[in-house]
Amino acid sequence: MSSFYIIGNGFDLHHNMKTDYKHYKEFLVNNYINICNDYEKCNYLHLNSNTNIWSDVEKELKLTCDDCLESKSDLYPNISDELTPGWNNIEIALESELKFFKPFVVDCFNEWISQINISDTRLFPEINNENYYLSFNYTETLEKLYNILGNRILHIHGKCGEELVFGCPYNNEEEIYEALVREYNDDEWYSLVYEPAIIKIYNCYKVASKKLKNQYLVLSKFIKNMKQRECLESVIVMGHSFNGVDMPYYEDIIIPLLKNENWVFYAYGKTNEELDQTEKRIRKFTEENGIYRFNIQEW
DSSP states (O other): OEEEEEEOHHHHHHTTOOOSHHHHHHHHHHHOHHHHHHHHHOTTSOOOTTOOOHHHHHHHOOOOHHHHHHTTGGGSOOTTOSSOOOTTHHHHHHHHHHTTHHIIIIIHHHHHHHTOOOOSOOOOTTOSTTSEEEEOOSSOHHHHHHOOOGGGEEETTOOTTSOOOOSBTTOOHHHHHHHHHHHHTTSTTHHHHHHHHHHHHHHHHHHTBOOGGGGHHHHHHHHHHHHHHOOEEEEEEESOOTTSTTHHHIIIIIHHHHTTSOEEEEEOOSSHHHHHHHHHHHHHHHHHTTOOSEEEEEO
16 A cells, blocks of 8 residues: 655645745845845836745746836837937837746756755654655655655655746746737837847746646556555655645646545644634635545644
8 A cells, every 4th residue: 555645835834844935035135135036126026025845936937028118118229329228118118127037937946956955854654655755746755765766756846956846827928929929010110129128028928938748647656556456555645735825736637546545634833823724714615626525644
């Protein structure tokens, strides 16, 4: 008998690892303060400065594209000036304001992941090679701390040293590109003024696009292959928020394949009130998704 573990950031935090957004921000402040400042000052993101929740950070990585261009109307080139009309004024301004995007989402993020110290304390003896693991974490805690074999783990968004899937699931670079082209391509000087700026926006969307459906096939295969090999004892959720940006994985793949199994949810709260809220959220999730065999454990 094997169990299927769904592991989220709470699992690493429970091992006292510094993997919250506040820890990434500290890394940026200490090493790339300009990237951090440019991100927090960006007028085209709706940021919640109080959040430490990764799903909230990812939701916010969505530019208000109309504002990007409409706010630059005063930079439209002066056509009457034959020498310096300023054809690329808008492009230059956007480049300055959005230059943080790729470092924040890719370069600095990857560097931070690579330097996270993995705990040296094994807290869960039941985490072993008899089970299978779906990890939403980029760290190799399972491999390095619990010696779990790679063929028993699916890092759905990649892991340290690989190309990582990080960003907003609502970013579709092709859709936004087509929408902006439709809106601005009637301009007489479109190819000189607006097209380069639109490409800047397109590239930001592309690097911060978390296309969940691209991972559906590999996730479905992983679960089906596991069920063919093993008789499942339970599905165990440890430290993963199933009501955030990753909820479609549950709705479209995990629940349809596993809802009739016995589920175990590990619930955490800093206070009794927080713990009660977590348990209410779990019960609502099970009710809405037809999961009738479950229990909740505090950790």
